[in-house]
Structures are given as C-alpha cells and as structure tokens.
Amino acid sequence: MSYFPTGGTAGSRGPVRLGDRAARTLTAELARDNAEKHALVVDATIGSTVVTAAIDALLPGDTLTLVPNDVDQVAALRAEITAHGPWVSERVRVIDSLPAADPADTVIIGSPVTGSADDARTLLDGLGKYLTDGGVLAVAVPAVPGGTAGAAAELDRQAALFGVGGDLVLRNTPPVRVHRLRFTPAHVGRADRLGPAMRTSSMPVTRGMHIDSNGVAAAAIALGLAAAARATRRGSKLWLVPALAAVPVAAFFRDPQRDVPDDPSAVVAASDGRVLSVERLRDERLGATEFLRIAVFLSVLDVHVNRSPVAGRVVDHFVTDGGFAAAMKPAAEHNVAAYTVLDTTHGRVVVAQRTGMVARRIVHRAPVGSLLARGERFGLIRFGSRTDVYLPADRAEPLVGSGDRVLGGASVIARWR
Template identity: 70%
Template sequence: MTQSPAVRTTGRSGPVRIGERAARTLVSELARINDPKAALLVGVGPESAVLAAAIEALLPGDRLTVVPAEPLGAAALRAHVTAQGGWVADRVSVIDSLAEAKAEAAEVVIAGEVFSGTTEETRSGIEGLAKYLSNGAVLSVATIATPGRTTGAAAELARQDALYGVGADLVLRNNPPVRVYRLRFTPASPARADRLTPAHRPSSVPLTRGMHIDSNGVAAAGIALGLAALTRVARPSSKLWLLPALAAGPVAAFFRDPERDVPEDPTAVVASADGKVLSVQRLHDERFGDGEWLRVAVFLSVLDVHVNRAPVAGKVVDYFVADGGFVNAMKPDAEHNVAAYTVLDTARGTVVVAQRTGLIARRIVQRAPIGALLAKGERFGLIRFGSRTDVYLPAEAADPLVGPGDKVVGGSTVIARWR
C-alpha cells in the first residue's frame, strides 16, 4: 500500500475533499522554510490541491518526494509532474510506495489525505509517517472538524496535538471543515526560527491583498448582526436593531490584520504591536532570569491594530498568565494588570513578550504553543480592545531605537538593535 491505513478519503457522510485553502494550510510549514530542504508528501493524485500547493511552495534548492494515493497511481503522477515543466520535474520525484522513501530524511512530512479512521488506525498512521522525519522536523496532518464525522481520528489527533503540537488551524472554508495539526516529535533548535518566514494564517479572512480580518472579528461581527436580526424580529416597529447592525462594521475593523513588510536585517528587533511607546527602561525581573532587562512598553488604543507579532525569531519555551487588575493601560498601575507572558529562546538569549489587559480589554489570545518556532514579525496572538504590549530584551545585548511618545507599527518598526 502507498499510504497508511489511517489515511482515508471518506468519512461517515461521504468523500472528504481538501480544497485550496486547506491545502495551503497543510503545506504552510514547507512554504515558510527559506533554506533548501527535503519534503515528503504522502497520499495524493494528479488533481490534488495539496500537491499543487506543495509545488507552488518549492524554492530552487528544494526536493519533494511524492507518494501516490492509489497503489497504481505513480505513472499518472509522474506524467502530471513532467507536464509541469523542467523546473518542477527537476525538484519533484514520484515513488511507487512509502517503503521506497528514505527514513529520517524530510524536514516536513505532509499527509495529503484527511485522517478519518479509528483511533488505532490514526495512531499507527502517524507513527508510520513520523519515522521519515529528520530531527526537529514537522508532520502536517488534517482531520474532519465536524463532530461525529470520524471514528476516533479527531480525538486521537487532539491527543497528539496536546503532546507534540506546535500549531493547529481550523479551516472552515472547506467541505467539510477540517482541522490541520502540525506535530513535532523531537526538539527543534531555536536557530531554526531564523530560517522561517511568517506562517500563513487561514483563520484571517482576506478583504484585499494587503488586509485581512482576524477570525475573532468575523465572529464578533456575526454576533452583532445576529443580535440585530433577533431585535428586528422581536421588536419590528423599533429601530433598536440598527445599533448592533451599525456596530458590526467597526467591531470587525478593530480586528483588522494587515500584511506587514518585516525587515530582513538579522540585528533588527521589531515592534510586537501597533501603538505609542509608553516607556523604555532597564529593570530586573527574576521570573525571566538573572541580569538586567531592556523593556519597551507600547500602548494600543482602540484605533490601533491589536494583532501581536513576534519581535524576533525564536522558539516558544514558556507561557504563563499573571493575575491582576484591569487598570487603564496608559497608567503606571497597569504594570499589575492581568498579563500573558510568552518566553522565546533565541540565538541572542531570552526574549519575552507580555500581553497586558487594559480598562476595556479583558481577553488575551495567544496561539503559539510551547515548542513552536516563530519567525520575526509572525502573528502569535491578539488582545481585544485597548491594551499594552511589552517586549523584554537582554539589556547587555540590545540598544533601544525608540523613545516615549514614538508611534510604532507591529512587525515593521525597528524598536531595538542587537549589538
């Protein structure tokens, strides 16, 4: 067989198709590695959207090995690859079965079909694919997100995610919706993060080429419009329904998620959020280790973009939430507000990003699990409504380039430079 028994193209209610959006999510780990790499794609046919996305993600030095979904499908796949032209044919090789693949050779392994079998089949399938991963490499797999559509695969992948997950995405714009998991079974060096570009986020809904709306904004706007519809039905003679209806647009706009040009300079530390610099100071904080820290605190008003980005490339090694109050984020007492701390291990030392709540902000979203690698400027979370974001850098290793009152743009403005 060319595929694991756990990989199925049908669920309880019929065929499962991986569309273009889900395919891009499955191959996102391949697409974000800048250096030459080897990848393994298992379980696809000539018309597979996953195969098309993987080919599109290839760089000049890459090598992609493809295993067909059907036992006798290698010939059709080879013909399809050859028809793509010499550039693709030189980088993509088709083998007859998974047994022909070189063990522990790939930096990324992608399952091209959805897992929808039993718990045992899914576990066996993951183990079978994992042995082809090199140290620190990632296995990318998908399962049906609709409850009751699998016979154990969804639950098993959720368990695997809790143990080895370095990122998961729900892709609603697929029929049926699927959840994509990225699993890493052996530790990755923080230095790998320097090779990455920011990951594609399928939960952000594109409005234009350069502007998206985060999924939180889509949900909030949907709730506002639903409230308007209910009010209109309950009180047809009243104009109260206009209030939530008119609020839907501004609420969605608050969660806007623009594309940003991240500086390529390896010595640059970028702002973690849009806003105004409140303070730049040196301090001690034993929670993050001995020594002095350089902290750049940025206030985000309700008019600023609230998506948070990694100021440097690094590996998430810790995440914790400190209890506190909800004081106006511009005031000194905001120091003791509820805050979420994401600790990054980098080639230059430890870097910490603190997401602090404010007077209105009561909800912090952090999407980077421990073990995940973040590229510089990569989205990793957001804070709902007015808030503050602090970046802690080793004081002896970085020099600040901004001061109180300066406006900064998340992912673009250089707030400090490594010495």
C-alpha cells in the same frame, strides 16, 4: 491496490476533499521555510490540490517526494509531474512505497484523516520516523461533528502534546482543521530562516487587510442579534444597534499585512501603539537577568494583533494574576499578563501581553515548541492594552524613546549589538 501504512483506514477518503485554501494551509510550513529543504507528501493523488500547493512552495535547492496511496497510480502520477516541465521533474520524484522515502523536514498527509482514533495514532506513529529532527507533520481532519470515527479527537490530543500551530479552514467543503505537529525539538536557529505564517482562518477584506477570526465571529454574533431583534420586534429600530456595531467591532480586529524588515539585526515592535517607556530592569517573574524593556500602549483605535519581535523558539508561556488598571498607568505593571518566552540565537527574549482597564481577554496562539519568524502573528489583546518586549540588556540597543509611535512587525525598536 492500496498499500497505505495503516491499511488505508486512517487515510481513507470519503466525501471530504481539500480545496485550494486547505491545501495552502497544509503546505504552509513548507512554503515559509526559505532554506533548502526536503518534503514528503504521502497519500498523493492525481490532480491533488495538496501536490500542486507543495510544488508551488518549492524553491531552488528544495526537493519533494510523493507517495501515492495506490501503487497503480504511480505511473500516472509520474507522468503528471513530467508534464510540469524539467524544473519540477528534477526536484520532484514519485516512489512506489513509503519505506523507500528519505527523512523529510516536512511530512504532509495529502488527504483528510477520517478513520478511528487507533488508526490515526498508528498513522502518526508510522510517519513520525520519516521526520528529520525538528521536522513538522501536517495533517487535516474534518471539523464537523461526526466527521470522523474518532480521528478528530485523537488529533486534538496529539496537538495538545506536540502541536506547534493549527488552523480552521472554513472555506472548504466540509470545513477542516489543520494540525502541525513537531515530535522532536527544533534547533532555535531554524526560526531565522522562516517567513511569517499567515492565519488562513482570518477573512481577507482587501489584498493588504484581513479581519482576524475573532472579529469575524464577533461581527457574526452582532449581525445575528440584529436579525433576531428585527424578527421578534417588528416595527422597532432596535435591531440597528447591533447591526451598526458589527462594523466597528470587525474593524477593531483588523489585521493588516506588514512588510517586515530584512535586516537580521533588527528587533521589531510587537504591536502598534505609543512607546510608554524604555528602561533597563530586572523582573522577578523572569529571573535575575537584566533586560532592556520596551513598553508600548495600545489604544482602542490601534491594531491589536501581536507579532513576534524576533525569530525564535517558544520555550515557555505563562499567565500571571493581577488587576485591571488602565494600561498607560504605572499600576498596569501588575495587571493580568501573559508571558511568551523565546529562545533566540541572541539570547532569551520575552513578550508580555498585558490587560488594561477595558481589555480582559488575551488570545495566545504560539504553543511551546513552535518556531516564530520575526514579525509573525502570535496572538492579540481585546481592546486597550499594553505589550512589553524584554531583550537581553547587554545584547540589544534601543532605537525608540517614550512617545514614539510604532507599527507591529514593521517598526524597528531595537537592534542587536
């Protein structure tokens, strides 16, 4: 007997299953929260990869509540939790029905949503009341055409309104898109307790190196062109051009793992590169506040993944028009740029991603309302470019000077006073 709050439609399970990678993506918000927290998994099933990932994410002081879709599974699910031993069974409880659940910092839907748009909307509305203020609802939906009866489109709409991050998990059968939704604002201090989130759609090359999904796509296009050229122009070596280009193209989008300093007073570099300038100024685009601005130039050989210099909540994001001057030149001040504005416990911080003479594409992945940990990836700029970090001038002390080399997420460029 099913008692899922939508009647089992939006949460019903067809051929879609969540593998280990998808399960880790669904539970990522839970795993990166280093403070004591409570999580809720609805539509939990026996042997679920999502339940396993949620248990693995628990820290001392955390608690987890499981709500199975079918009341007949309650006893078996409780036995499964007991089999994990006392450390888990003391922190995880299985309840008979959703109304008995307490509000949670993270609510996770344990199976992909495959119903209609109305069913998905009803499901989200029903689960929203079980979130604490600033809590996150994590939900997966099939990412293939016709994979749902309208739920995918509704989740995309909800993400446009309330999304604070998401990921496409290609290594699942079929692929799924994970959405993280926040219906009420989170307190800015909550960002201080988070660890950086990893984009699971990037491709691991080694334990410490990934290729961003943009690079995977670009390399795939290059290899596709090579295959097409070889098939249509037999005997020609023309296919070698795109085939050989695939490696440096993918390398440009490399995304190394970085050790973020533990010092809470540290401000880290937003990108790899060479420091162009350190100065106090006012920027009319950011109001009358005086900032300490640290500008870093990225050559085409630098890692172009951008990271948040501080922990904070994204409160604004805007793009300014301009030219495409060489990024190391003073004229780059007026290039096309994307500004990410963060509220922090130390004041307002801004990161500007500036285009260059070659760079014309800015990728931004931190929706307004999302929380960024210090050193967390939030976007990238394609080819040579520049990043500017604006800090409150009266609160921050610079630790770098012009000409210094920095590594994004690892090098300390300033310290809070």
